[in-house]
Structures are given as C-alpha cells and as structure tokens.
Amino acid sequence: MDMQRIKRVGIAAACNGGKVLREHFGGLRSIRKKGAIDLVTEADIQSEAAVIDTIAKAFPDHAILAEESGAHAGNGGRWIIDPLDGTTNFAHNLPLFCVSIAFAVDDRILAGFVLAPLLGELFVGIKDQGAQLNGAPICVSKTSKLDDSLLVTGFPYDHQTIFEPLIRRFSSCLTATQGVRRLGSAALDLCYVASGRFDGFWEEHLKPWDTAAGFLVASEAGARTTVFSGAPYTIDAGEIVSTNGLIHDELLNILE
Structure with a gap:
C-alpha cells in the first residue's frame, strides 16, 4: 500500500470538503432533522460529495462508508467519512467543526485526516509514522494525575435513552x-x-465516522484508547475513552 499516495489523497479530500463548508458557513438555506436534535444541512451533503469524488477519482475500486450516503462497495481499502462533524455547531455559526476522513484496510485504521477549516488546523496521522498538526509533530500531554487534568466529552443525540x-x-x-x-x-x-x-476524552453511542480518523491521530500521538471496561477500542464499539495514558486507569475507574 502506497501510504504517501493515501496521505496526499486524504489531505486533498479533506481540503475539498472543507472548502464547501467554508462557502456555506453563515449562509445555510436549509436545515433538516434526521432525529429530534440530529441535524443535516446542504453543507453536509455537498461536502460529502466533494470528499467522495476526490477519493473515487484516485481510488475507484475502494470501498467507502460515509455518514450521509452510507456504504459504497469496493475492495483494496475503505474510507470512513464524516463530511461535517459538528453539524449543530455549524448550524449555529460556531466554528468548532471539521471534516473527518479515515483510511482502513481489513478494519485496521492506517490513516486519519481531520480538518477544521475555519480554525485553519489540519491533523494528520499515519500508522507508525506519528501525528502532525499543520505539518508539525504533536504528542499527548504529560499530566500524570486525574485531579490536574482537563477532560472533554460529548453528549449523543439519543442522550435521553442513557x-x-x-x-x-x-x-x-x-x-x-x-x-x-x-x-x-x-x-x-x-x-x-x-x-x-x-x-482525556470519553463518549458513548458513537458511529465509526465519528471516531475513526481521530482515533488514529490520537494513537499516533501517544494516546491510549479503550472502551469503558478497558478492553481494546474498535470503531464499531460505540464508546470510547482516549487519554494521554498516564490518567487512563484513574479515568476508567470513574467511568465504570
């Protein structure tokens, strides 16, 4: 597998999706509900189309799993795409959103690309090659105690059920x-x-496109990532705990 080509195409796809999001930001014409608080906009749809078009031109035989259009059959590799992670923020003109793209072979994540277009930040992780922010190496924090740590979490769209x-x-x-x-x-x-x-970060009731790219970036930066029980994390698990490793066991004790 030519990972340098995968990297070039992944970055290009993220940038093309991000361009669509920048063009639509602050000027949405329509917002549709997939659920009570789960939104989708024309920006989601058009960003996904731009991402898929970029990937398909380079790798027409590859499979794709995308949030809005679902699964596209293929072989040789699979791209996992969230064209707009943070749709609710986007719809409310908050710039905290991104394009998230992962590349996997046989369910093994090999690359992750996360672009926050309005923040000007591109995170890239390539398996066994480390992680970067705008081309510079990044790594997890060295905070060793939970009581000194700052955490982040998310609430799923179906939060009323849990x-x-x-x-x-x-x-x-x-x-x-x-x-x-x-x-x-x-x-x-x-x-x-x-x-x-x-x-550290924890969340539950997630989908593969929510976490696949970020998981690889975090892992390559030195993060430890599991499910709440401490078992190995997979993108189909639905729950995730990712930390700098030093506070991981303490956090797991609280979450269980």
Whole structure:
C-alpha cells in the first residue's frame, strides 16, 4: 500500500470538503432533522460529495462508508467519512467543526485526516509514522494525575435513552478533575487529546465516522484508547475513552 499516495489523497479530500463548508458557513438555506436534535444541512451533503469524488477519482475500486450516503462497495481499502462533524455547531455559526476522513484496510485504521477549516488546523496521522498538526509533530500531554487534568466529552443525540448514567459519569469526572469541556465534535476532541490540549476524552453511542480518523491521530500521538471496561477500542464499539495514558486507569475507574 502506497501510504504517501493515501496521505496526499486524504489531505486533498479533506481540503475539498472543507472548502464547501467554508462557502456555506453563515449562509445555510436549509436545515433538516434526521432525529429530534440530529441535524443535516446542504453543507453536509455537498461536502460529502466533494470528499467522495476526490477519493473515487484516485481510488475507484475502494470501498467507502460515509455518514450521509452510507456504504459504497469496493475492495483494496475503505474510507470512513464524516463530511461535517459538528453539524449543530455549524448550524449555529460556531466554528468548532471539521471534516473527518479515515483510511482502513481489513478494519485496521492506517490513516486519519481531520480538518477544521475555519480554525485553519489540519491533523494528520499515519500508522507508525506519528501525528502532525499543520505539518508539525504533536504528542499527548504529560499530566500524570486525574485531579490536574482537563477532560472533554460529548453528549449523543439519543442522550435521553442513557440520561442517568451519562450525567453520573459527567458529574464524577467534573468532581475529580480541573474541568470538563463539551465542544460538539468527537473528531476534534480526539485530535485535541493528541495535541495535549485535553488530557482525556470519553463518549458513548458513537458511529465509526465519528471516531475513526481521530482515533488514529490520537494513537499516533501517544494516546491510549479503550472502551469503558478497558478492553481494546474498535470503531464499531460505540464508546470510547482516549487519554494521554498516564490518567487512563484513574479515568476508567470513574467511568465504570
């Protein structure tokens, strides 16, 4: 597998999707609901089309799993795409959103690309080659104690179905740390763990496109990532805990 070509195409696809988002930001014409609070806009649809078109031109035989259009059959590799992670932020003119693209072979994530177009930040992770922010190497924080840490989390669209355990975990983490933030983009949350801005992240009821790219970026930056039980994380797990590794066991004790 030519990972340099994968990297070039992944970055190009993220930039093309990001261009669409910049053009639509602040000027949405329509917002549709997929669920009670789960939104989709023309920006999501057009960004996804731009991303898929870029990838398909370079790798017409590859499979694709995209949030809005679903699965596209193929072989030789699979691209996992969230064309707009943070749609609610986008719809409210908050610049905390991104394009998230991962590349996998046989369910093994080999590359991740996360572009926050309005923030001017491109996170890239390539398996066994480290992680970068705008071309410069990044790594996780060195915070060694949970009570000195800053965490980030997210609330799923169906949070009412798990409200009590969700709030219990949030309350426990808020009490045990310097603070907890909620930004509204799981992909960015993982990249912010990768770059040391946060010491840890947890969330549940997620989809593969929410976490695949950010997981690889975080892993390549030195993060430890599991599910709440401490078992290995997979993109189909639905829950995730990603930390700098030093506070991981402490955080797991609280989340369980």
